[in-house]
Amino acid sequence: MQPTTSTNAPNPQLKYTFKTLERIPVKIWQSPEAASRHVAQSIALAIRQKQQEGEHIVLGLATGSSPIRVYQELIRLHREENLSFRNVITFNLDEYYPLEPTAAQSYVRFMHEYLFDHIDIRPENIHIPDGTIPLEAVGNYCEAYEKKINLAGGIDIQLLGIGRTGHIGFNEPGSWESSLTRIVRLDNITRKDAANDFGGIENVPYRAITMGIKTILNARAVYLLAWGQHKAQVVRDAVEGEITTTLPSSFLQKHPNVRFFIDEAAAEELTKIKTPWLVGMCQWDNKLAAKAVIWLSQKVGKPILKLTNEDYTENSLSELILEYDSAYSLNIEIFNRLQHTITGWPGGKPNVDDTNRPERSLPAKKRVVIFSPHPDDDVISMGGTFLRLVEQGHEVHVAYQTSGNIAVHDHDALRFIEFMEEFGNLHHLHTETSAALFAKARADLGSTPLGNSATHESLTIKGLIRRGEARAGARFCGLSDAQIHFLDLPFYETGSVRKKPFGSVDIQLTKDFLNTIRPHQVFAAGDLADPNGTHRVCLDIITTAFHQLAAEKWMKNCWLWLYRGAWQEWPIHEIEMAIPLSPDQVAKKRRGIYMHQSQKDSPPFPGNDEREFWERAEDRNRETAHLYRQLGLAEYEAMEAFQRWQMPPTA
Secondary structure, three states, X not given: OOOOOXXXXXXXXXXXXXXXXXXOOEEEEOXXXXXXXXXHHHHHHHHHHHHHOOOOEEEEEOOOOXXXXXXXXXXXXXXXXXXOOOOEEEEEOEEEEOOOOOOOOOHHHHHHHHOXXXXXXXXXXXXXXXXXXXXXXXXXXXXXXXXXXXXXXXXOEEEEOOOOOOOEOOEOOOOOOOOOOEEEEOOHHHHHHOHHHHOOHHHOOOEEEEOOHHHHHXXXXXXXXXXXXXXXXXXXXXXXXXXXXXXXXXXXXHOOOEEEEEEOOOOOOOHHHHOHHHOOOOOOOHHHHHHHHHHHHHHHOOOHHHOOHHHHHOOOOHHHHHHOOOHHHHHHHHHHHHHOOEOOOOOOOOOOOOOOOOOOOOOOOOEEEEXXXXXXXXXXXXXXXXXXXXXXXXXXXEEEOOOOOOOOOHXXXXXXXXXXXXXXXXXXXXXHHHHHHHHHHHHHOOOOOOOXXXXXXXXXXXXHHHHHHHHHHHHHOOOOHHHEEEOOOHHHOOOOOOOOOOOHHHHHHHHHHHHHHOOOEEEEEOOOXXXXXXXXXXXXXXXXXXXXXXXXXXXXXXXXXXXXOOOOOOOHHHOOEEEEEOHHHHHHHHHHHHOOHHHOOOOOOOOOOOOOHHHHHXXXXXXXXXHHHHOOOOOOOEEEEEEEEOOOOOO
């Protein structure tokens, strides 16, 4: 599958290939999977070409979530298409310091788990920085690492990710273009981003060994991968901004053969995507027109209905006016479109004309499924809508997709263990078996960083804690126990932050559940900015299940709505249903979130936002309502927003 810049031969997996303001070639793909397959196949082609010439090839490899799918495809090519790695020499970018190679977070362990243990590479051809070298010997070790790269002939293809600070490898802001392999101090943002893997920022090393900027730029080809909205701003800065030491990835602008491979989410801040009318002529459709009008309204600080022809002309949107007769007619059309997204009836309003309403009026009482990736995403992301669906008489079911067991502090688990022990002692229910189980769980608590390779016993207790909180939250919203479901999808159950790829069992469990309920309406998390990645995987499982169930009769009348979670909200122009919340409903939603006590105050995996989950949810909902009001629509206390997922036409 080769990308193309020709508009006459479009690649269905590739979008936005026209020239732009970017100073680095960028290829935007519909999904990380499609992009990763392409990158892996490009690497495989280079390996095979070197094999035909009887030569070795040198690969610079990266760790983190971005290259995992590339490695999965390389493993598949090895197993199914006889791709050999006997002529491959690898050099990894970096490693935490100090860190044992057997540690769960080590890049040695990562590379063996995700690639090396599954292919026929020669062990002597694998090179990963050693995090156990004595500090006084690190300088000589780094010089030797550089010499090994040079003796191997230099790096042919360098694979990169990109951090929120703009770092490549562990070259943090302040790194010089001339830097070589060395020990560095990690930026605090980088350490925060690694906190999940280490069970808290206090466990993250302060240093790392990394290839330098010059080492990376010496590679003959560089492929940088970036997925998700949380990478969008740093991608834009790297490819459109000035070259600066404060953004190390910007040095890649000097490389003659570098490409960024990104998905649509990571491309959202690129000028050609965010404001394409500032780049050149656009092919206007209703969605792009709405995006432009909302942008203009916010830029000039006027409600939509007050925008003038001069406002459009002075802000590079004169051609949009030509598509419509006047600013007046365009303003009314976009205003009405936004007005029609607002409804107090998320399940559809009975006995009314639903032509301009986001949901169908029939059936008046719907069977509704709310999928929640973790045991609290339902109330955090759409708690107000959840309450309203129940109040309006729909048959609502909530399905918690994962146990969320790693996201419970050890001290919370210990509290429950002690409760069960004391209860058993008081009522003479204590047995040798239960004592052994509690002892094993106790021994595990505090023995490993949070979220890393815990025992079955402690994970079970933590899972039960979250299950109890989920029940409490769903009951608070009005559900009976028969309407509360726990799928416990296997991909999640690794006992560590790193999860398995989802598989056929995850999909089948989801299909079986959907076939049992046969819903008219499904809500699912479409939050691709989730830094832990679980939301994306859970959505992929649901959409795969929808594809496989497409022939079912009940599916013909089933709509899938996507909400976003604690991390971000839909842009206004992408919202297709907005549910207004009163002050009382906001307060009630907050109480539902409070039911999740293990995630209150200091949740184990809070991400990069220091606010509590209920605060994030309220601020996000109030901001959506505020944006609607700024555009000239009615003023509400808060709003929850949704976008409808459409089955691709090729399905």
